């Protein structure tokens with residue numbers, strides 16, 4: 133049994149207060165980033181930088197979720213010529229944007245605030261080839277867009293909605309009086325110890341003593357985690373190292389909880405994390421509801437979305453006629469001859485909208501009240517649909533990738549929580565950290581914004597340090613390992629690929645499942661692969677030591693604020709002080725070529741690297757090998773591939789390794805492959821970075837197929 137740790141109770145009000153100030157700094161960072169981009173560039177440059185879509189007209193308007201007006205925008209015939217497609221852009225559904233009349237003249241600078249005043253804010257709900265739909269959040273400003281009847285553009289803004297919801301949750305927590313604190317909340321802050329869980333796991337089934345497993349394939353560690361999660365009273369952590377079937381386990385847990393009559397709210401930080409669970413629950417034919425905007429849900433999940441149910445279920449009939457009436461009014465706005473006529477229609481719409489919202493609320497609460505399993509993103513669980521709803525259990529998947537404040541959005545409506553995650557992989561990305569670093573590097577930019585450089589930097593760094601502590605981390609530190617169960621059989625990696633991360637990070641507890649432990653590329657059954665040095669060896673280390681493969685630092689470019697350089701500016705903003713290594717990129721290319729020549733399909737190969745500048749240098753590989761994936765380590769978390777090449781980039785005489793020293797990042801990098809991991813790096817530089825890196829390099833030297841490339845032989849590859 134793990135030793136019981138002394139509790140270090142957390143003062144809830146100061147915790148919430150600190151979170152509030154950190155969240156404010158994080159939002160500041162995001163707003164500053166957007167302002168810098170929007171303020172400094174013309175509409176067309178912003179479009180090229182992926183921040184805007186220009187030259188649009190309103191093609192239709194209708195009533196959407198919550199009675200909001202949805203504008204459909206398409207290319208303006210006058211400027212787009214015969215093209216009916218949207219220009220290249222970087223917007224996504226769910227982005228917060230402002231729609232506004234597009235200023236004449238191209239290079240004029242503008243302020244974000246002015247844009248917001250003159251346009252109307254909303255959320256992108258759909259992106260098609262020739263249409264972008266935006267649900268407006270500011271009804272009173274609708275006429276700013278519709279009234280002009282002319283050319284408009286949409287510009288991406290900082291996502292303040294997420295922050296406001298987290299802040300509202302923290303304020304609630306901050307104001308809670310002693311009597312309002314449930315045992316559950318007290319446990320989460322260490323004011324009380326978790327209730328003891330029966331020690332013998334076979335006794336753990338709360339009601340009947342014996343669990344009837346629905347899934348016969350569950351392994352022992354998965355069963356143990358489920359028993360523990362069922363038996364715990366307040367909190368259970370399910371620690372799922374890479375490939376150990378976390379979601380698999382959660383599905384059984386949800387079904388077991390349902391069997392016990394519990395009401396469950398299931399959340400994850402992203403739509404995809406939630407949809408992944410919905411898709412795997414659907415075959416079990418249990419009644420469930422998925423909250424969230426339909427445009428952001430997977431098509432297979434749509435039939436369970438609350439929005440679709442409000443249209444198709446019996447309860448939905450009461451909103452149907454009002455919606456039809458509103459749609460007719462929306463259509464008539466576009467035919468109105470002048471502002472006066474439009475104002476009359478807006479007035480009528482306002483009355484209808486109120487009626488619609490009341491009816492929709494009734495319909496939604498009857499649907500939600502009747503469902504035992506509700507699924508939503510952490511953020512989405514804070515919407516009006518769940519106001520006042522209580523759940524027996526909140527299950528949070530990917531809890532180690534969510535900000536703690538975000539987890540509190542659903543936690544306030546529960547009596548118990550089960551969090552699944554892996555605190556040894558990367559935590560959520562914190563903008564204020566990047567921001568503060570960037571600001572520290574560019575005092576001129578800061579002065580231009582009239583900010584106080586030192587304060588902004590300090591505030592940003594403090595924020596990043598603490599916001600990075602996830603709920604999962606904090607609870608483990610607070611209550612010790614007795615509140616967690618670890619899944620130990622992994623179904624992804626060859627045993628040799630798994631060995632180092634298992635020994636270093638998972639107490640040597642990982643076991644490779646029989647089906648995967650000896651799988652090689654040459655054993656692929658989907659298509660033939662030749663057996664050669666590249667396909668019969670699961671772990672290859674191409675060691676570039678010797679100084680012939682030096683890294684390069686991204687150069688700052690003083691002339692970058694012109695319109696033509698917007699793309700560069702954007703990528704520089706994102707790259708920060710990124711590093712690249714061209715010679716290493718040549719080695720990557722060479723290895724990819726060998727794999728493909730052996731028969732491995734490009735779509736089964738991924739190249740990951742910690743540095744965005746290296747991703748940029750490797751990008752042309754995608755043209756040569758369509759289907760190959762090239763990305764940052766951070767972006768590849770949660771994914772897997774048959775063959776993965778990791779380019780470490782760092783090579784310098786000082787042993788500088790920067791954020792390569794973060795072992796959670798390296799853990800993610802080395803645990804993506806199934807059958808083949810190829811590491812390319814300079815062992816001399818890398819091993820000086822940290823003890824972890826020293827051990828990794830010596831592990832590779834002892835266990836990998838070692839190769840020492842010869843610079844002169846690479847000339848042909850370039």
Ligand SMILES: Nc1ncnc2c1ncn2[C@@H]1O[C@H](COP(=O)(O)OP(=O)(O)OP(=O)(O)O)[C@@H](O)[C@H]1O
Pocket residue numbers: 349350351354372373374375376377378379380381623624770
């Ligand atoms: N008990 C099991 N028996 C056989 N295969 C399993 C078992 N549990 C999980 N798997 C397989 O392991 C793989 C990963 O499982 P799953 O998708 O549930 O994991 P995840 O939680 O999404 O990912 P990760 O474990 O990487 O966090 C899947 O292919 C799944 O079918």
